[in-house]
Amino acid sequence: MIKKRDIVFATRNQGKIKEVQKFFADSSYNILSLDNVGVDIEVIEDGDTFEANAAKKAREVCDASGKMVLADDSGLVIDALDGELGVDSANFLGTDTPYNIRNTKILEMLAGVSENERIARFVCVMAIALPDMDEIVFERAELLGQIAYEISGEGGFGYDPIFFLPKYGVTMAQMDIARKNEISHRGMALRLVRDRLERL
Numbered sequence: 001m002i003k004k005r006d007i008v009f010a011t012r013n014q015g016k017i018k019e020v021q022k023f024f025a026d027s028s029y030n031i032l033s034l035d036n037v038g039v040d041i042e043v044i045e046d047g048d049t050f051e052a053n054a055a056k057k058a059r060e061v062c063d064a065s066g067k068m069v070l071a072d073d074s075g076l077v078i079d080a081l082d083g084e085l086g087v088d089s090a091n092f093l094g095t096d097t098p099y100n101i102r103n104t105k106i107l108e109m110l111a112g113v114s115e116n117e118r119i120a121r122f123v124c125v126m127a128i129a130l131p132d133m134d135e136i137v138f139e140r141a142e143l144l145g146q147i148a149y150e151i152s153g154e155g156g157f158g159y160d161p162i163f164f165l166p167k168y169g170v171t172m173a174q175m176d177i178a179r180k181n182e183i184s185h186r187g188m189a190l191r192l193v194r195d196r197l198e199r200l
């Protein structure tokens with residue numbers, strides 16, 4: 001049997017880990033969590049861009065684990081809020097604030113905003129770091145949608161219950177993981193990563 005290649009996925013977000021493990025389930029790669037490799041460093045995400053934060057996570061975890069690392073930095077960009085939440089999506093209203101409170105607040109902030117002006121996008125930047133290479137490799141993907149008028153769905157995580165996809169008539173939280181991976185920003189970026197890994 002061919003041995004699978006290990007990749008550490010640099011996050012503690014259980015929603016992201018589930019999506020990435022599902023994506024690579026039938027591949028020649030084995031996705032390890034930070035706990036699997038005993039890395040307990042806390043990377044400070046103080047970059048101004050998704051790329052800067054993803055690169056920082058990938059490099060620091062690579063140095064600590066000595067393994068190939070994939071790191072994702074992602075967020076929700078809302079046009080009617082001048083591009084907020086952006087790179088600070090994880091900190092909106094405070095890191096420990098439950099997402100139903102954050103999502104309710106966003107709906108309140110968009111009260112009275114028409115359907116056409118509720119455009120939003122999920123952005124995902126993936127960074128790959130290798131122990132024997134200084135260069136960081138990036139892939140970026142974006143998914144266009146709208147901020148819904150109400151919270152719907154139990155699946156996914158984070159801002160999924162308010163991210164409405166007009167083409168499918170549901171929010172991202174109303175999709176299962178496999179379906180979400182087919183269309184999401186993270187799924188798109190992961191397909192680019194998979195192609196890139198074949199060439200590395």
Ligand code: IMP
Nearest residue numbers: 072073074075076089090157158159160
């Ligand atoms: P990060 O860990 O700094 O990348 O944080 C990303 C932020 O965007 C967190 O608040 C996540 O909950 C949110 N986020 C990223 N991807 C998704 C997604 O696929 N669905 C819902 N929220 C997401």
